[in-house]
Amino acid sequence: MMKQKYAVIVFLMLIGASGLTSFSSYSATERLVEDDMSQALALTLDEQQSDVISADTIKVFNSYLQLEALKGQAMLAVDTRQKGFRCEARCSMATIFSVSEQRPALALWMLAMLWAAYCLYRHRREMPLLAGLQEYGGLSYAETEGRFFDAEGRHVKLTPMQQQLMEMFFRSESHLLTKTDICDTLWPKKEDASETLYTLIRRLKPIIEQHSNLKIEVDRGKAYELKVR
Numbered sequence: 001m002m003k004q005k006y007a008v009i010v011f012l013m014l015i016g017a018s019g020l021t022s023f024s025s026y027s028a029t030e031r032l033v034e035d036d037m038s039q040a041l042a043l044t045l046d047e048q049q050s051d052v053i054s055a056d057t058i059k060v061f062n063s064y065l066q067l068e069a070l071k072g073q074a075m076l077a078v079d080t081r082q083k084g085f086r087c088e089a090r091c092s093m094a095t096i097f098s099v100s101e102q103r104p105a106l107a108l109w110m111l112a113m114l115w116a117a118y119c120l121y122r123h124r125r126e127m128p129l130l131a132g133l134q135e136y137g138g139l140s141y142a143e144t145e146g147r148f149f150d151a152e153g154r155h156v157k158l159t160p161m162q163q164q165l166m167e168m169f170f171r172s173e174s175h176l177l178t179k180t181d182i183c184d185t186l187w188p189k190k191e192d193a194s195e196t197l198y199t200l201i202r203r204l205k206p207i208i209e210q211h212s213n214l215k216i217e218v219d220r221g222k223a224y225e226l227k228v229r
Contacts, residue, residue: 007119014112022105029100033067033091037074040064041088069099123153134170137228139212141170150211161186162204175226182224194221 044061053076062071073095077088134141138151148156148166158166164186169175179197186200187193201216201224208214209229217225 004119004123007115011112011116011119014108014115018105018108018112021108022100022102025100025102025105026097030096033070033074033096033099036065036067036070037091040066040074041076067099070095136170136175136226137212137214139208139214141167148211154211156207156211158204158207161200162207165200165204166208169226176223177225178223179221 040061043064044057047060048057058076061074061076065071065074070091073091075090077090134143139156140149140151141147142149146163146167148158148163150156165182168177168182168185179194183190183193183197187196190196201218205216208216208226213229214226215229217227219225
């Protein structure tokens with residue numbers, strides 16, 4: 001499974017791209033709306049030649065608007081803070097947003113949500129929250145499931161003998177096992193299991209080192225210890 005930090009980075013990049021795309025579209029549309037309202041207002045005032053805003057003024061103003069979505073949404077107002085007559089055309093942010101092309105931004109946002117849902121699904125599937133989960137050196141043992149997981153939540157596949165030996169290491173507080181304890185537990189009916197144990201350890205070592213920060217150290221052939229590298 002992809003590392004969590006990379007999954008978060010991809011999610012943030014998608015959200016960021018969505019926001020930038022939305023803002024860029026809004027800004028471009030805002031300029032178009034301002035230009036359209038300005039030209040419509042100028043034509044309206046030239047035609048009316050009056051300081052009074054009436055229903056006819058608004059009707060004429062709407063007729064000069066080129067953007068269909070603005071008709072009935074743009075407003076005319078008189079600025080009384082200055083001397084003389086000054087008519088202004090105004091439009092709400094909501095109207096500009098509705099006129100702007102937001103489909104690309106929406107598509108990116110939906111992709112980000114789908115990515116987040118996918119990552120959450122993979123996380124819950126590959127790293128379940130289990131009771132009795134033991135962690136040591138980047139390797140976790142889920143006792144209720146009887147399985148080992150690496151730091152990324154992936155199941156570490158072991159043979160039955162490898163599984164039993166790793167369980168013994170994890171159940172030992174010191175993570176140290178004597179040769180006698182291992183042989184008596186795994187091969188109780190075998191008189192001399194030295195070679196079998198040697199082969200088991202030799203094949204287990206690369207698997208453990210590949211999936212964790214652990215290593216198996218041998219103490220003069222008498223004991224084996226699972227240690228953090």
